[in-house]
Amino acid sequence: MSILETLRAFLKRRGERVYLVGGSVRDVLLRRETHDLDVAVQGSARNLARAFADEIRAAFYLMDEEFDVARVILEIADGSHDIVDFARQRGNSMAQDLATRDFTINAMAADAAAWNGDPNEIIDPFNGRADLAAQRVRVVSETVFEHDAVRLLRAARMEAEFDFVLEDDTEKLLRRDAPFIESAPTERVRDELMKIIAAPNVLRNLNRLDALDLLGRVLPEVNAMRGVTQSPPHVYEVLEHSLRAVAAAEETERAGYLNLAQGAFGAQLREHFSQMVSGARTRRELLRLALLLHDVGKPATRAVDEAGRIRFLTHEKIGAEIVGPALRRLKFSNEEIAHVKTIVANHMRPLWLSESGVSNRAVYRFFRATGDAGVDVVVHSWCDQRAIFGGETDDPEIHALHAVIGKLLDRFYHAHAQVVAPPSLVNGGDVMRALNIPGGPRVGEILDAVREAQAVGEVTTRAQAIERILQLAQPQKI
Numbered sequence: 001m002s003i004l005e006t007l008r009a010f011l012k013r014r015g016e017r018v019y020l021v022g023g024s025v026r027d028v029l030l031r032r033e034t035h036d037l038d039v040a041v042q043g044s045a046r047n048l049a050r051a052f053a054d055e056i057r058a059a060f061y062l063m064d065e066e067f068d069v070a071r072v073i074l075e076i077a078d079g080s081h082d083i084v085d086f087a088r089q090r091g092n093s094m095a096q097d098l099a100t101r102d103f104t105i106n107a108m109a110a111d112a113a114a115w116n117g118d119p120n121e122i123i124d125p126f127n128g129r130a131d132l133a134a135q136r137v138r139v140v141s142e143t144v145f146e147h148d149a150v151r152l153l154r155a156a157r158m159e160a161e162f163d164f165v166l167e168d169d170t171e172k173l174l175r176r177d178a179p180f181i182e183s184a185p186t187e188r189v190r191d192e193l194m195k196i197i198a199a200p201n202v203l204r205n206l207n208r209l210d211a212l213d214l215l216g217r218v219l220p221e222v223n224a225m226r227g228v229t230q231s232p233p234h235v236y237e238v239l240e241h242s243l244r245a246v247a248a249a250e251e252t253e254r255a256g257y258l259n260l261a262q263g264a265f266g267a268q269l270r271e272h273f274s275q276m277v278s279g280a281r282t283r284r285e286l287l288r289l290a291l292l293l294h295d296v297g298k299p300a301t302r303a304v305d306e307a308g309r310i311r312f313l314t315h316e317k318i319g320a321e322i323v324g325p326a327l328r329r330l331k332f333s334n335e336e337i338a339h340v341k342t343i344v345a346n347h348m349r350p351l352w353l354s355e356s357g358v359s360n361r362a363v364y365r366f367f368r369a370t371g372d373a374g375v376d377v378v379v380h381s382w383c384d385q386r387a388i389f390g391g392e393t394d395d396p397e398i399h400a401l402h403a404v405i406g407k408l409l410d411r412f413y414h415a416h417a418q419v420v421a422p423p424s425l426v427n428g429g430d431v432m433r434a435l436n437i438p439g440g441p442r443v444g445e446i447l448d449a450v451r452e453a454q455a456v457g458e459v460t461t462r463a464q465a466i467e468r469i470l471q472l473a474q475p476q477k478i
Contacts, residue, residue, distance in 0.1 A: 003084065006056060021098070036084075069086070100140075100147075131167075153214060160199040181214055219326065231310040242292055252379065269409075278333040342377070350377065355400075361455065382405055
């Protein structure tokens with residue numbers, strides 16, 4: 001039984017007047033499966049939400065005591081969630097309530113207990129149904145963005161998510177009110193931005209966000225990237241290259257990651273990028289964000305050498321230093337910030353390996369440096385290089401990079417315990433006893449040197465590990 005059917009059965013037994021509102025009605029009319037419902041209650045929203053949560057054994061949260069808003073969250077067997085938001089009806093009628101909403105396609109309501117999806121039985125004072133049929137996003141009033149600036153991003157997100165278009169007057173209002181986004185609640189801005197980044201046709205979506213004067217207001221760090229030219233083989237300036245790198249990630253996802261490393265790791269990569277990072281966003285979404293920001297350090301490091309070639313030395317390091325505060329401002333979690341920073345800081349490593357060789361020692365050091373984000377860095381390099389050229393290329397450097405990508409993934413998935421993360425044969429206590437030294441950074445350095453020796457096959461037993469510790473007694477041996 002769907003969450004809507006469960007709610008309908010509950011309300012019929014209660015006999016209270018409750019309306020399904022906003023996106024809930026829109027999604028039913030569009031025949032979209034939904035796990036997120038909004039209802040308006042004429043009585044106490046929190047009391048009704050509490051009763052519903054108790055009946056279905058779900059979690060209850062009081063979201064806003066003053067305005068009487070509560071949320072019920074039901075965990076589903078597959079780990080996803082059904083969410084129902086209960087809010088006290090605004091005004092003396094549903095027409096007054098709907099007048100406070102953002103867009104006409106979100107300003108429709110229906111009896112939550114009785115409505116069976118018939119479009120003729122909805123409350124629709126702003127002709128949202130007609131706009132839905134016309135695939136049009138139109139504001140309910142001229143003040144919607146003044147009352148809630150996050151709606152500026154929501155308008156762009158609805159264009160992206162539903163493949164709709166902004167009505168002309170709505171777009172004019174949005175452009176006029178775009179500066180309001182700079183003072184909007186950052187958590188909500190972050191969430192709308194990530195929904196836009198995660199939506200299909202991401203290149204179109206980000207270009208649209210930029211054209212509406214919103215991208216550079218939400219992420220002012222990208223403004224310095226505009227018009228920064230690069231030497232061949234790059235055919236795009238820095239910001240355009242970064243946008244196309246995000247598009248390359250979508251292309252790779254759509255291909256099931258089978259266009260990478262001859263498709264040998266498609267299943268593993270699909271599972272990898274579906275994983276959540278800190279319970280909020282997936283690796284897939286954060287890879288797209290990292291690709292958008294990966295060259296943010298280039299404007300500050302741009303230099304032209306004696307041969308006239310443009311260089312961006314250490315741009316990956318400077319970029320990571322810029323990304324950290326940017327994501328902290330948008331209230332990403334510490335885990336998410338660390339993850340994206342690691343990708344940005346290391347995104348050049350696969351290319352460097354294509355120039356220097358990719359021995360097992362190099363593989364070990366790569367994953368030691370990139371940690372949990374290692375596979376993400378590998379796929380990032382694939383998307384990054386695809387955004388360098390205007391089309392397909394037979395450049396030898398690209399073939400070398402592809403070989404490195406294949407070997408890194410092969411070692412990660414087929415020789416993980418041998419090369420990437422050898423099991424510990426010794427511990428810190430063993431090092432301190434063998435060398436008669438106290439705990440400290442040097443102990444960790446020696447342990448890492450032993451693990452590296454394991455990765456290249458020089459150490460395979462505990463006795464050999466102890467012997468290697470003794471050999472590493474002098475600092476210069478490490």
